[in-house]
Amino acid sequence: MSETLKERLSAEMKRCMKAKEKERLAVVRSLQAAIKQVEIDSQKTLEDEAEVLAILDKAMKQRKDSHQQYIDADRPDLAEQEAFEMSVIQDFMPQPLSEDEINALIDQAMADTGASSMQEMGKVMGLLKPQMQGRADMGEVSKLIKAKLS
Template sequence: MDLKTQLSDEMKTCMKAKNKERLLVVRTMLAAIKQVEIDNQITVDDAGVLAILDKAMKQRRDSHQQFVAAERPDLAEQEAYEMTVIQDFMPQALTQAEIVTLLDAAMLETGAANMQDMGKVMAILKPQMQGRADMAEVSKLIKAKLT
């Protein structure tokens, strides 16, 4: 079952269960997908939906950190809840060992030797790790290996 269908089914389930908080998050994700489809005049596939969910997750993570720093626990709690709902639709996260293995394989494949080759490595890793790893952390690992 594709991710859009899963989100639609979850929306119906939330409506029947009268779970308003979860319903709001699911509808927000469906609206984001629909917005991309309308703006680009395409039908988003699973990889596209995953990219949209990953972007939403990153936005929630950033907002959560800002709310914690601003001592707004009520808003931080809401962002944390939204992250858990989004995470339900994301694939299982990669372990640190799996990330390093994929990183080493990509560096070997591209023959990366210095920082100028970082884009080549990221181009290979991004589709493999989309939604399964924090790409900012992966970027830091690549920089550490290339310096």
């Protein structure tokens, strides 16, 4: 059985400590802290990979937003730091889906739900989100679904 994301993060933290990679260690620790915070808030241990992946996906989105803001504010030093953090987070994310794979999953979900109008978009998104979490930009997926339903 392959190791879970939480186990991979823990192993990476230990590896970074031994290798004295302070910058990478700080990012890994921040990811672990985010997971721990959700566990404390929800008062349960996150066992489901999708839940942990959702936290990593949220962290990635935050870094992307910050990166863009720093670029817009002409702060290349801070933008570079955000880019580094995104690269570390990306190491733990699953392989992204190709455009063909995304379209195939959308078509399958639309067939499964029988969606034919915009009112049924929620059903399609609900079915796709667990399959695509962390592997595709859900905003772009939403646009593709809207195009197919209209």
